[in-house]
Amino acid sequence: MLAAKAQYSLGNARKYFEEHLRVGDYYTEGQQVLGQWYGQGAEKLGLSGTTRGAEFLRLCENLHPQTGERLTLRNKTTRMEVGQDGEEHQSPNRRVFYDFTFSPPKSVSVAALAGGDGRIGEAHDRAVATALNQLQPLAATRVRKNGQCTDRTTSNIVAAVFRHDASRALDPHLHSHCIVFNATFDAVEKQWKALQNHDMLVAQKFIENVYYHELARELREFGYAIENKPRGDFEIQGKSQALIEKFSKRHREIDQKTKELLAKEPEKAKENIAAIRENIAHRERPPKVRDLALSRLQGLWENQLSAPERDSLRKLRVNEPPIVHTPATVAEKAVTWAEEHLFERRSLVNEHDIWRHALEHARGENISLADIQAVTRERGYIRDQNKPGRVTIREHLQREWAIVCAAKDGHFKFAPFQSEYRSNNRQLDDEQRRAVEGIMTSRGFVTLFRGGAGTGKSFTLREVQRELQKTGRFVQVVAPQRQQVLDLESAGFDHVETVSGLLARRQLPRDAVLLVDEAGQIGGKQMHALLALAEDNHARVILSGDTRQHGAVEASDALRAIEKYSGLEPVELTNIRRQNPALARSLKEREQIKEYRQAVTEARDGKLPESFARLERMGAITQCSVAEQHEQLTERYLQLAKEHEPTVIVSQSWNEIHKVNEAVREALKRETLVDDKETVVAAFQPVDMTDAQKRDTRSYDENTVLVFNRDARGFKAGDSARLHSLTDTHLVVENENRVVPIAFKYLNKVTVCQQREMALAAGDRLQLKANGRSMENKKLANGELVTVKSLSSDGRIALADGRTLDKNFRQFVRGYAVTSYASQGKSVNHVLFCDSAGKGATNNQQWYVTISRGKKGIQIFTMDKEQLRDNIRRSGDRPLALDVAPRLKDSRTVAVRRIQGFLRERAMKHAAQTQRVSNSLGVGR
Template sequence: MPQRWVSVLDSMAVFMPAIQAYKPEQDCDCGSQSFPQDLIGFYFVVTAKTQYSLKNAKHYFHEHLSVGDYYEEGQKTSGEWFGAGAEKLGLPARVASEDFLALCDNRHPQTCNRLTQRLMSVQWSGDKQTPTRRVFYDFTFSPPKSVSILALVAKDERIIDAHHRALNVALAEFEQFAATRVRRSKSNGLRVTQNIVSALFTHDTSRALDPHLHTHCIVFNATFDSEEGCWKALQNYEMLKARKFVENVYYHELAKDLRRFGYSICNLHRGDFQVEGVADEICERFSKRHEQIDDSLRDLLEKKPELTRGNFKDLRERLATAERSRKMHDIPRSQLEELWNAQLSRSELENLKSLARPSVEETDALDPRAAEEALTWAEEHLFDRQSVVPEFLDLLKRLTGERDYVREPTVPVQVTTKAVLARELEIVASAKEGVSRCAPLLAREPSPNRALDEEQMTALARLGQSRDFITVFRGGAGTGKSFVLRELVSCLKQRGPRVTVLAPQRQQVIDLTRENFPSPTTVAEFLLRKELTDHGIVVVDEAGQIGARQMLDLILTVSARRGRLVLSGDTRQHGPVEASDALVALEGYAGLKPVELERIRRQDPNLARSRKEKEQITAYRRAVEFAAAGRLYRSFLELDRMRSVVACRMNDQPDELANEYLRLDEQGHSTVVVSQTWMEVHRVNERVRAALKEKGLLGVEDHLIDALEKIDLTAAEKRDARSYGPGRMIVFNQRIQKFEPGTVAQFVEVLDKGILAEVQDNLVVIQHRNLDRINVCRPLTLPLASGDRLQLKANRKLPGGSVVTNGELVTVRQVRGDGAIELSDGRVLGAGYREFVPGYAVTSYGSQGRTVDYVLFSDSTIKAATNDQQWYVTISRGRRGIQIFTPDKEQLRENVLRSGQRRLALELAGFARRSTQFRWADALLRRFGERITSLIHRARRFHRFNHDLERRYEHKTT
């Protein structure tokens, strides 16, 4: 996007629901020894830390918060209270020590009575005691380094005032996301309270005494619930999810004042900015603390190259804590100024002071065209993967006037577009139109099959009797859907019409091939060629991972050939990355009657080798059954009762998991390690590999291999120059011009017509329409030895005819001298295939569809990344058992109760789920527009027909 587009508009694109909210953490991961310059010294403008220890909280106040960084004439800086909650407590403007410490003790500052219900709690791990009550959250707001230099070295005191003003505006937005937990009538939800108790402390130096303007916003773990009339613990999930949005509000307000002061702003790819005219070399000169940590990290990786794939952000934070020097206080301001000025030449100092201009009045008027372009970009970016997204209504109205979104009056901050709603409506209308309109899939009842039990044979018979255009076959994890589906395909092929078997991902296609399905292919390949005979039958496995765009295209393609569609999947597991969970829409709104398998077969007690193990597998299966039935609390308690939930300290967690991994590996069991975030996956990968190396289970010699890690970008982000840091590479995953899949190019710049890249000494423009054919990657260096495990991240046909698939887990047999990697199954990754990461641990999405003996789950404690879908998929992968490692059992138990289901546009628009009548009025139809109105009339026309057939349909399928 052009740099003239203001930061606050960018925030609409960055502030996304859970999966997008954590993308910045993924972008922090870096294992390259060359340390890309865009990641050196990387930090969030808004960092968040949780304080659990009461002793440390009080020490933190006395050592770091209650004093300033310098003194002048005996004056010390003091904190200020902020928030509606602070006003409710009657706190004065200035922070007094006794008030702060009373809140640390969870006491009312005025009455000394207990404030919230929970006082102190601890968790034991062996003989170690760990506090678990959250005392407060420390959110730190920091402007870019160039801004600190101008404010403190060039002495532009207007900037300090602008920092405080921007901070107050951002915190006012932050406070709107404060919430508390509601536990009544067996419900476990959140209630927005919109009040916090926060103490603000502003400092202006780093530990290395460099200029570093920043404010600590200490948010206490208390908020007032006006409905219940009491103080309760603060639930900061929505606040953490909104952190990127609040960061952009802060940036926008600060940048607006800086422009008014005469400074020019340069937007950067990380989403932040710098002031033009402040040289990078000066910023680095005054970033000695970051430089110290980076030097220590380089030294560490030289000594321990196995850490080169470790989490970059996590390693830096651990080094920062380990090497943290005592911060110096009571330093005269004059000495600080002498120290700073001594690091600049006279011309450099004069240049810094010359950048400012007298303040000018600036109106809030924006270029309407620029605002419209920014909003269009944000819509494309957000609705690429979400049907319903948050909207900051007042801000949008102020910038551009009313946007033509679809809203629900009771949830005014959530919106969708007419295009998204139209797709979902057409999917549902097509399905409803085809109910009981076709001949049975099988002309006669299938013959008995000894490989199928009674429930599976009943399901097969019901599938054969289906007269619907779209037939849904539903079954939980490990229920044996594939066996029934394979038998159905076999019976259909005997009937005559050509049967096409599809799956969303290449790895799933390979799994279907291994299970003897005839010539399966991906949904994308099928839709590209659209080769289907008249009256053909299309069978789709893992249909829950198909988004609305592909599903609608698939339905229209099959319908045009007067064919039939069989969709097999489970909406309780992870859905598609793309917008709209199409299978959820079909199950919930189309009036279809899914054929379902309920009995779990994967956790089979007959696999046990002893009576004790049989009891363990039986209890394990019971926990999975509870999760499949939506009884998450019971599922957690069952696993905890069988001692499968291990409480341990955060620092000990990777070691305990690695020891269990080694134990299971020595016993010959297959194992998958799962976590919710890539951040935790990288941390576990690092520790498991180190443990294997120490035990001598990997080759002695490590080969340092250059690899490429994919950066997950939407099409809109790929057109944005800020998404490309220095050294970014582009890999073609499909043929573009004369270049074959797998071709690696160097990113050059973003043009109006496409992406300019250098390929084999040639400059090539990749048109915008071909952006779905490329992956943007960052280079990294991995140590590889024989026995190492890799997760491949790209589909590719290898020389010799073999193929590799995205998400596949492979084992290294040896690394050849020419850089080729020979795998344990004989395949060879040539030097041109470098899209892989360590594969000891995967995300729960990456584990879906896998079956192993044991699951090891490393809990990252990140609430936004934990939900019922993630829990169900993770715990159901094993045949024999699971071990869960968590630093906070109680928090994990609460986190798994969260719904991972994304909201549909149909739901937002007020369409009733499984209702016997439509509840929308003509006024609503007119608001949606002519195209959607016609679709609704189609659905209306067939609704009464379907309703009359419900009992007859039920009889037939039974």
């Protein structure tokens, strides 16, 4: 693995070097680990070969290692900062260096050190060097001169690499620390400056996979077989798990210390266990062992091995040369797999992500990163001119452009649905009446209807459907998800189905109106198909949605592309009706709801700091420790449950959601709101996978279950099976002695799940994770929240709403806490937001959706207000393929010519490149 950690303290940096880096975790008097200088920056400073202590320590102090002069401009090591106690404290202000630590899987360390295969250590060194050669070009520095606020790539680092062979518990633990100093040379400004490591951290998984691939490739050449794991790493095939455990004493020590701490302080079980383990590892390190050379260590490891264990280590080397495939063919297949995986969900990707996934897919094969890069160079990607490392493909650009053109070309193409229409429905307010009138008098092939969260879109659209039906038109209503379909039917809509259902049957009456709800959650492929179906049947389309909320799962946020590039003006609702002061039971609550509504309005309008500050003034944001967070949230949830107030908890990550769900359930059991008589069931929890991942054996383990969401090859919807094998064209599944091949084209009918035991009781709340039918033949919807009424001995689960899940419906998770994506479209009285402090999962869309779910109030529980305040300012918008195409001008003719010329040029280049690849492979000769 590759772990990265910043060192802020100069004192700790010195101590880390003296007591760890250059002596490892064991040492003999007078013997030191010899670090090696690395990097073009190091060369520029006159550093090469063995790392000397004086030079290393001078760099820690931000001094030139040769002259002793100050190196970079910034030298202040501390700053004054107000802490949670309201007092000022000194805080580290300068990063001294970054520690990038490369570690192989445990089985590799055991084979290298306990097994005595010295070739593996050398292979590890070469793999680290290859990975660093990819890390260095990502080095950058900030540019702030003349009012600029950008980063400039410098592609040089000053680094020292130290290889260690043992853990503090003296177990075999091969690893290398690459210490990258906070300095890089800016060739433009001709001076040393602080290192900007953002791109290095973004590409961390790519760098890790370069290391893994190079190491695995050499291991195979040595005669070891490689077994890739679902978690993303690998092990040596045939390893003894007992032997791995024997040489994992430090891991077990930390496990034991963690258990002891949790037994002593059980409230800490709600905290981040990984962080607790890391803290214990650093705080309770055993003292280093003196006078112990590596040769003695190897003797100690040898003495711990039984005869069968020695034999098992020898047998890991099969000494059979691996099957050698043509590098170009392997690289081509690996890149194709990576493209299918990434471009299924994203229009624009970092090219190094393609390299990363291609390397992971072909790990250990006889190809190099250069082979992978040679294939991507010939791919004809369309590059972002501002950031050439970001690429898209012609398919996405053409589809997005076709969607925009369909909307733009259809402007004023039709007569109004009803000329001079005026609404006389007194149930609508003035804004809603104007919206209905705007839609009824629109003349475009596509009409946009935009409304923020809680503005009453559905109520207005129901009036639109009624008025259109009065004109004799058939109105087909569609929505992306089954849950949304059920909600629309409950609201009184007719002829409602899912988008995928309509596209599967491809039937639409001529001159119909296609009314699309939650259009912002529809990706490019489905939107293109919907518009094509409408055009084929001379139908018109009304797209209702809000691009400020969560977008599509599949690639291309199609509604945003139309809004951004078609020039169409939406009919819009802006008045928020969900947070209605009339719901209040007191004057104080009335004022709170008014303020709450204003905070939601500010979030919708992009005024994120103002929205946060308003909720903070209201007392809706509680800062608490990790231990207090779940306790306070659970206490508030219980209070609302006793008051019979509909409430949903929202968090950003599934890891946090599972913890919250268990904490809330335990509290409900103590209050007898959930029965203490439990039944354990085998629940199937869906694993989010692309079709490419479903075709990859690494995605499956012994707990994987395949559940059919539609009938296929003799299996009924709801049936489950296990993976038997994979071929180049089929997924072969096994069920009750039946072995059936499932063609890859039917992968969308299969959901990959992990089987987990779950205790259920009356009163439990579940979130369904699949569509289906109850035993009463009523619809069940993915994402629906239901309450357990009772459980039968034959496996049936009776729900409080009268429906019953049969014994085969097991796709559910606990439903007290959900993701913000799952909460979108839901409306409850109160929202509780449990902030997991995950920067990557928090952005403006997540904030807006989360805080807008409640009618009466919201309460936010966070460990770091300032971090949350900063995180919500991040944009959640995914870039479109059109964003990297030539700018679209006002003149459509000019725009068409520019795009078509751009695509034609790319197509010609791609054809030429494809021919060169074919020639090199001998195809077509």
